[in-house]
Amino acid sequence: MVKPLVLLPPVAFAALAGLFLWGMNRTDPTALPSALIGKAAPPVETVALGEAQMFTDADLRDGKIKLVNFWASWCAPCRVEHPTLKAMAEDGVEIYGVNWKDKPAQALSFLAELGDPFTKIGADPKNTMGLDWGVAGVPETFVIDGEGTVLLRYAGPITQKVLDEQISPLLAGENE
Template sequence: MSEKRGISPLLLLPPVIFAGLAALFFIGMTRDDPDALPSMLVGKPAPALVLSDLGGAAPFTAETLRDGQVKLVNFWASWCAPCREEHPDLKALAEAGVPIYGINYKDDPVKARRFLDELGDPFAAIGADPSGRTAIEWGVYGVPETFVLDGNGTVLLRHPGPLTPEIVEATIRPAMESAAQ
């Protein structure tokens, strides 16, 4: 007597797992920007600021971010090599009249001031975030990160990583121009 046996369900498990992983990989590869990190802030008011002074100047406040002007908020640190790379682009934006508010992230204040003295200070105002609490509230993954805010203090765009002339022209300026209309 021969007994008919079906295919064991365990034999089907590897191909099913492979097909599922292949589908996830395909979906991931077809996203608009696979390097984009999501931001829950876009379209919402900028979070609270808990900043201390950096070199004697009073830090800016949340009210400053709602002054009616389109602006940038840039998280940076003196120990951050990409921050040094993007600094000329921040200076160029500031020289073109773009208000940039700097938040110095988990940095030694003396080293942060030295960084600005050496490379120039592009910031309309600056504050320090020594504990990283403000960065957490803003959803910062790492420095540098730049946010475009409208005049009401609403976050319109988050750009993780250093700015480059290409990013400024393709992403930052269009977001600012759209906000100004």
């Protein structure tokens, strides 16, 4: 006769493994919660990046929906998303860039090589703005409505799927 206590470890292990599996499949792993959704965007605190025109808090509250994109020259996923940003800019989407924890010469070289999709840009070399916005890494993109309210935070490179499913519906809201 098998003693009931002998079955306890394998049953406990199976239950724990099932719980982990359920938890991993429950949500989108790229979706990071943000306390900013539905609230006013934190202040814009950047320094100049080369001769590029810097953006301000007023730019975030100009009545038009826009994106704020945190990026860096050393970031491989930023390079992957760059063609999507350029295509969006060519379609008239205003994208405000924040060069995050980067060296100015390398950031400017990145833009010279790949093109500059940003309406205005600033640098955040000491992560001052990034901390206020809750940036965990780059790329991270925020969709901001015309009053400066955060509508979406997306961590990771913007792909065509992300654009179609998450960002474009918010941008289309501007025309309604």
